[in-house]
Amino acid sequence: MTIEIELKFIATSQAADRLGSQLAAWPHQHSAPIALTNIYYETPDNQLRRWDMGLRIRGIDERYEMTLKTAGQTIGGLHQRPEYNVELTRPELDIARLPAEIWPEGCDIGVLQQQLKPLFTTHFVRERWLVSYGASEIEVALDRGDISAEGLSEPLHEIELELKQGALADVLALAAELGKAGGLRLGSLSKAARGYWLAQGKPLQPVRPLPLLQVKPKATIEEGMQAAFSLALRHWQYHEELWLRGEAAAQDAILDALETARQAFALFGALVPRKASSALRRQLTALFEELEQKQPDAQSLCYSPLWLDAQLSLTGWLSSAGWRPFTTAKNAERLQGSFKRFADIMLGRVAADLKETFGTIRQHNEYQDKAVRLTRQLLAVHLLAGAYPAAEVEGWLQAWQQLAQAIYSRRQHELDALCRQALRQPAFWLNGKV
Numbered sequence: 001m002t003i004e005i006e007l008k009f010i011a012t013s014q015a016a017d018r019l020g021s022q023l024a025a026w027p028h029q030h031s032a033p034i035a036l037t038n039i040y041y042e043t044p045d046n047q048l049r050r051w052d053m054g055l056r057i058r059g060i061d062e063r064y065e066m067t068l069k070t071a072g073q074t075i076g077g078l079h080q081r082p083e084y085n086v087e088l089t090r091p092e093l094d095i096a097r098l099p100a101e102i103w104p105e106g107c108d109i110g111v112l113q114q115q116l117k118p119l120f121t122t123h124f125v126r127e128r129w130l131v132s133y134g135a136s137e138i139e140v141a142l143d144r145g146d147i148s149a150e151g152l153s154e155p156l157h158e159i160e161l162e163l164k165q166g167a168l169a170d171v172l173a174l175a176a177e178l179g180k181a182g183g184l185r186l187g188s189l190s191k192a193a194r195g196y197w198l199a200q201g202k203p204l205q206p207v208r209p210l211p212l213l214q215v216k217p218k219a220t221i222e223e224g225m226q227a228a229f230s231l232a233l234r235h236w237q238y239h240e241e242l243w244l245r246g247e248a249a250a251q252d253a254i255l256d257a258l259e260t261a262r263q264a265f266a267l268f269g270a271l272v273p274r275k276a277s278s279a280l281r282r283q284l285t286a287l288f289e290e291l292e293q294k295q296p297d298a299q300s301l302c303y304s305p306l307w308l309d310a311q312l313s314l315t316g317w318l319s320s321a322g323w324r325p326f327t328t329a330k331n332a333e334r335l336q337g338s339f340k341r342f343a344d345i346m347l348g349r350v351a352a353d354l355k356e357t358f359g360t361i362r363q364h365n366e367y368q369d370k371a372v373r374l375t376r377q378l379l380a381v382h383l384l385a386g387a388y389p390a391a392e393v394e395g396w397l398q399a400w401q402q403l404a405q406a407i408y409s410r411r412q413h414e415l416d417a418l419c420r421q422a423l424r425q426p427a428f429w430l431n432g433k434v
Helices: 013-023 110-113 168-179 191-199 220-246 250-267 278-291 298-302 306-320 329-334 338-357 366-382 390-408 410-421
Strands: 001-009 029-041 054-060 062-068 072-076 078-088 117-133 136-149 152-165 184-188
Touching: 001 168, 013 117, 013 136, 013 152, 013 168, 029 191, 072 306, 117 152, 117 168, 117 191, 136 168, 136 191, 152 168, 152 191, 168 184, 168 306, 184 306, 191 278, 220 250, 220 298, 220 306, 220 338, 250 278, 250 366, 278 306, 298 306, 298 390, 338 366, 338 410, 366 390
Parallel strands: none
Antiparallel strands: 001 078, 001 152, 001 184, 029 054, 029 117, 054 062, 062 078, 072 078, 117 136, 136 152
């Protein structure tokens, strides 16, 4: 087994064309392009997908290799997944040759082998450079071709940076250098994920509301903080794909994602000093303002250096725990405390703020002035309330969301009644003291 650490990009054709000349700025070894064919396999009921596995056979000339990738971690476009490789003499699956312990308990390997069928294929030419950058050796691969399934196809222009030796920080720094010319965006979806989408007939995907943050039982405050930023990044990148496919409503969801990240900074600000994230927060604010104040073209903005730098910075900050060098010993200890306890305290503060903000309104024009504050506090609740029954949380949120909708649509005659209704709601969380 190996653990791949890769940073993946979707590239425009222009960015793909200039990659070689960009890499000439650093010492490197170039490998001649080779043609690759990959056949991905799945069961009729998508069992491997449900296990978060991907299985393929790759053909290179007359050589074949079977690869299984199992559940790992993806932050932004940074992919870290266990990978198992087996050389084959012919392009035929033989999953019995994979380690037995990778399969879920009770899995019948023989039955699974019979159920597996080709689902989609990728055909591309791969060109590689082994680049010396900083103190690291980084393999840069350019893939150009297509993904095909069920008579449908989609062009493939991908750039992957794989750390061979050294530090992840060098991978992120090299990526930032390559991104300065534009034409790159982080690839949160693997080739396999895109292939499944094609195999399903390119179904329309819905714009999603921000979900409630779910963390593991007994999570620490630091783990909850990491999960909060990761949720915002996932929400951003999911809707980025939709916006690029022409779904105009996805732009508002991206704004919600960016504001969620900014609210996370506010929630954890007492434990993580501002200097730990000042540059990142400036990038997110600049991007938020660009997205909010103008009528941007999705293709232009999503492939811009501004967009890429913000995602790279957030990805790097999360993957390297960029707050730790700035955190005092006392706050480092506090970050290991209970996230559930922290969430209860902060939910109490959010409720107190909403009561103070909306409990003293005397004129209708005051609602408009406080609408942004309401939206931000409701996003904070999404990051804090995951430990409670979803129905109770959604009921509490709904009353405040109805008020927010009435404010933004200027339904003045409903505001006072909706405000009283929201303020009357009992707490769904356990009250705690700081």
